[in-house]
Amino acid sequence: MNSEDQAFFAKADQIDLSEYVVLDYFFESSVEPTHAAAHLCQEQSTAQWKRVGVDEDMRPLHAAKVIDLVVECMPSQPCIPFMVEHWDRLWACRVKIAYPIRNIGRALPNLITAACGEGAFFSPGIHAIKLQDISFPPGYLEAQEGPKFGIAGLREWTGVHNRPLFFGVIKPNIGLAPEPFRDIAYESWLGGLDVAKDDELIFDTDWSPFDKRTRLLGEARLDAEQKTGKKCCYLANVTDEVDRLIPLHDIGVANGANMLMVNAMATGLSAVRMLRKHTEVPLVAHFDFIAPMTRSPYYGVHSRVITKLQRLAGFDAIIFAGMGARMKTTRGGVLADVKACTETLCALQREHTADAPCPIKPALPIPGGSQWAGSIESLYRDIGSTDFAIVPGRAVFGHPQGPKAGAASLHQGWEAIRSGVPLADYARDHEELRVSISHNH
Amino acid sequence: MNSEDQAFFAKADQIDLSEYVVLDYFFESSVEPTHAAAHLCQEQSTAQWKRVGVDEDMRPLHAAKVIDLVVECMPSQPCIPFMVEHWDRLWACRVKIAYPIRNIGRALPNLITAACGEGAFFSPGIHAIKLQDISFPPGYLEAQEGPKFGIAGLREWTGVHNRPLFFGVIKPNIGLAPEPFRDIAYESWLGGLDVAKDDELIFDTDWSPFDKRTRLLGEARLDAEQKTGKKCCYLANVTDEVDRLIPLHDIGVANGANMLMVNAMATGLSAVRMLRKHTEVPLVAHFDFIAPMTRSPYYGVHSRVITKLQRLAGFDAIIFAGMGARMKTTRGGVLADVKACTETLCALQREHTADAPCPIKPALPIPGGSQWAGSIESLYRDIGSTDFAIVPGRAVFGHPQGPKAGAASLHQGWEAIRSGVPLADYARDHEELRVSISHNH
Numbered sequence: 001m002n003s004e005d006q007a008f009f010a011k012a013d014q015i016d017l018s019e020y021v022v023l024d025y026f027f028e029s030s031v032e033p034t035h036a037a038a039h040l041c042q043e044q045s046t047a048q049w050k051r052v053g054v055d056e057d058m059r060p061l062h063a064a065k066v067i068d069l070v071v072e073c074m075p076s077q078p079c080i081p082f083m084v085e086h087w088d089r090l091w092a093c094r095v096k097i098a099y100p101i102r103n104i105g106r107a108l109p110n111l112i113t114a115a116c117g118e119g120a121f122f123s124p125g126i127h128a129i130k131l132q133d134i135s136f137p138p139g140y141l142e143a144q145e146g147p148k149f150g151i152a153g154l155r156e157w158t159g160v161h162n163r164p165l166f167f168g169v170i171k172p173n174i175g176l177a178p179e180p181f182r183d184i185a186y187e188s189w190l191g192g193l194d195v196a197k198d199d200e201l202i203f204d205t206d207w208s209p210f211d212k213r214t215r216l217l218g219e220a221r222l223d224a225e226q227k228t229g230k231k232c233c234y235l236a237n238v239t240d241e242v243d244r245l246i247p248l249h250d251i252g253v254a255n256g257a258n259m260l261m262v263n264a265m266a267t268g269l270s271a272v273r274m275l276r277k278h279t280e281v282p283l284v285a286h287f288d289f290i291a292p293m294t295r296s297p298y299y300g301v302h303s304r305v306i307t308k309l310q311r312l313a314g315f316d317a318i319i320f321a322g323m324g325a326r327m328k329t330t331r332g333g334v335l336a337d338v339k340a341c342t343e344t345l346c347a348l349q350r351e352h353t354a355d356a357p358c359p360i361k362p363a364l365p366i367p368g369g370s371q372w373a374g375s376i377e378s379l380y381r382d383i384g385s386t387d388f389a390i391v392p393g394r395a396v397f398g399h400p401q402g403p404k405a406g407a408a409s410l411h412q413g414w415e416a417i418r419s420g421v422p423l424a425d426y427a428r429d430h431e432e433l434r435v436s437i438s439h440n441h
Numbered sequence: 442m443n444s445e446d447q448a449f450f451a452k453a454d455q456i457d458l459s460e461y462v463v464l465d466y467f468f469e470s471s472v473e474p475t476h477a478a479a480h481l482c483q484e485q486s487t488a489q490w491k492r493v494g495v496d497e498d499m500r501p502l503h504a505a506k507v508i509d510l511v512v513e514c515m516p517s518q519p520c521i522p523f524m525v526e527h528w529d530r531l532w533a534c535r536v537k538i539a540y541p542i543r544n545i546g547r548a549l550p551n552l553i554t555a556a557c558g559e560g561a562f563f564s565p566g567i568h569a570i571k572l573q574d575i576s577f578p579p580g581y582l583e584a585q586e587g588p589k590f591g592i593a594g595l596r597e598w599t600g601v602h603n604r605p606l607f608f609g610v611i612k613p614n615i616g617l618a619p620e621p622f623r624d625i626a627y628e629s630w631l632g633g634l635d636v637a638k639d640d641e642l643i644f645d646t647d648w649s650p651f652d653k654r655t656r657l658l659g660e661a662r663l664d665a666e667q668k669t670g671k672k673c674c675y676l677a678n679v680t681d682e683v684d685r686l687i688p689l690h691d692i693g694v695a696n697g698a699n700m701l702m703v704n705a706m707a708t709g710l711s712a713v714r715m716l717r718k719h720t721e722v723p724l725v726a727h728f729d730f731i732a733p734m735t736r737s738p739y740y741g742v743h744s745r746v747i748t749k750l751q752r753l754a755g756f757d758a759i760i761f762a763g764m765g766a767r768m769k770t771t772r773g774g775v776l777a778d779v780k781a782c783t784e785t786l787c788a789l790q791r792e793h794t795a796d797a798p799c800p801i802k803p804a805l806p807i808p809g810g811s812q813w814a815g816s817i818e819s820l821y822r823d824i825g826s827t828d829f830a831i832v833p834g835r836a837v838f839g840h841p842q843g844p845k846a847g848a849a850s851l852h853q854g855w856e857a858i859r860s861g862v863p864l865a866d867y868a869r870d871h872e873e874l875r876v877s878i879s880h881n882h
Contacts, residue, residue, distance in 0.1 A: 015568055045642065045833065047642075048612035048835060051621065052838075052839060052841060053843070062615045102646065104642075108705040109680050109683075109708040110681065111703055112704075112729065113641055113707045116707070117642070117729045118641060118727070119642070172487065172489050172491060174486055174488075174490065175487060176492075180492065188624070201486065201554060201555065201558070203545060206543070240548045241550065241711045241714060242683055242712050242715055244548070263554045263692065266551075266553040267709065268708065268709020270709060270712065271683050271711065271712055274682065292562065292735075292742050293734040300734070326563055400491055400493060
């Protein structure tokens, strides 16, 4: 390694990791990996580290530094390269880079610029690069809000314990006036749905004004609580221009919406953090505008990183692409997002801080996409916990017997699992589940 | 085509295009293209278009509709497919979809959700999809602000006419205290630099507080104007949490920063629109967090779309990946971004509105990446106009004779072009240019 490159390397025990965010990249390079990795650090930080004619060096304090580099395949040992036509001339590597917090402070846009900006994606000799993971020192996290409620707070808020939460997307999503929209939501609450939610494509429009919609559903929610003796939640979508988020929060909450959704990346994570400081109710993220940057296997940003950043921004629950053919996501990919919601965000640094717990609360993972009573069990087994939610649309609001029956079918599906009875057997005495099974086959 | 799919098709003259945004996608499907395209529209809009047991249909008013579909290759005629291992079983298509504005209103996060949300990227049978272009009806654009200054306003603001603008990134970017940072910026203005700018990685930090930095550079800028008799601009980076944008604008502008930069996608486009309503000075976009979603050839979002959305959000000038090996961008890709800055945003609808001009001003295109005096000419020839800027770092602030000489070398490079003299010949009598040439070889 030449001495210029050496300035961008450090052993993990030679620098104070409490002052660095750790970025974990996969990359493929056409130049020798230590040189490629050093150049990557340079582009991300001290691109020019001294003035002309001045004896100075900004790198000791301000350079991003390679703390781990593993060559996964070399030109002579091809594995599964991205640039298939050049696989015999590329290295594939994993690199951990310690990025100085002093360069960027605590603001999310600054962190995103450092981790996913021009530097990372336009570094010489690197042709494919994907940010695979990110972790933080406890001190950095202590200065962040993170989820206001978290999983424990959400359970208290909804009164749901010892089972997954049942969200349902009110459908038809687009075009329905607030009154019939209210009516079907009300039916779903009577059937036991925990959270009736706006679709991500329903906004504040003239055919469904936010004020009127939240007022009608807020009233209906309280009626349903009276009737069922159970907490009912209405999750209203406040996605709009960022200077409307707080006004919509205030209108919605005053009207009785008791959870709010933001299409996170379409609106911007820093805007969510602003709303988080203000919110009185739990915040839920929807996963629009994430696939374009996460789904190339060797380029972009891993969805677990986006999930972690959403949690850092303050979401109490995060909907992401879940299991099933339509979501085009591997089991491993879904579980990576689940863990990004629930596990510590300071993995690497834990060794340095004597078991200090993560100061950021866990967020409730909600794998999205085409769920129904029959898909709960495999999800429950895969996640290995009841700390998740499902968010069906059609299984509740397209149930042939209506939304009340649709919601009931979810509870019956869970009861079957809890009792250890096969779904088909349990369905014999439970008509809503029986209809749901035949509707899904 | 079956009748369900037919509900998602319309001839362009059968619907009122003034009520639709037009989305232009490339996609590859494993199912017959009309069926795939109809499903795509359904996922993006009326995913469920009626209540159970009610005779209604939301699709006529609220469905997204295919108005053009071209099959570029069929399973029997493979071309250059994304999923190489399945090329013999995929269709590759271009589709234009008319998306109802009534579904989403005018807010940018809503538009992004519709165009780049769950619906577009998780549609059954579609395995690769890229949003290639977007266009708007004039009525939609009239309700948007767009650039406050635009190219004409920027020329008036900077006093630069009949040539490209010369921006320069003050370097060292990270770690330099405000005083020496001010000194090198001042030198560059004396050499004739139009806009000395903050790097995208310099924020409001304790080693370079925004207040102090903008105050020192604001004063120095006025001094330089006195000394040179020429307008000098300081472009300060206000990238930070969104609730800090307007406070930083107010501090910066009061201190004498007379242009402001935002790392657009890292901060969020809607936050930029909020700043645009408030700003007293031109706004410039930097291109962080765009590559991850734009650079897969058959997946994600084309950079021209992101550029158009940045213009719509209100940027007066937009820095994007330019020519040269480091930027890994084709000439065609760069020119697509240039056009997205300057051409009408209502291309498709123009036929319907009798030559109504585009109500959104053009933004100044700034192709970024490793420019110097010698790279101006090819850019000028490619763009075919002087309406652009270059934004070198090293060519100004790494010039062996200092930033004043670096800035002068850019003017000399332009004068050579203007006079029709080969650069090497012109350099004989112009030392700054001569040094720059040998420094770049």
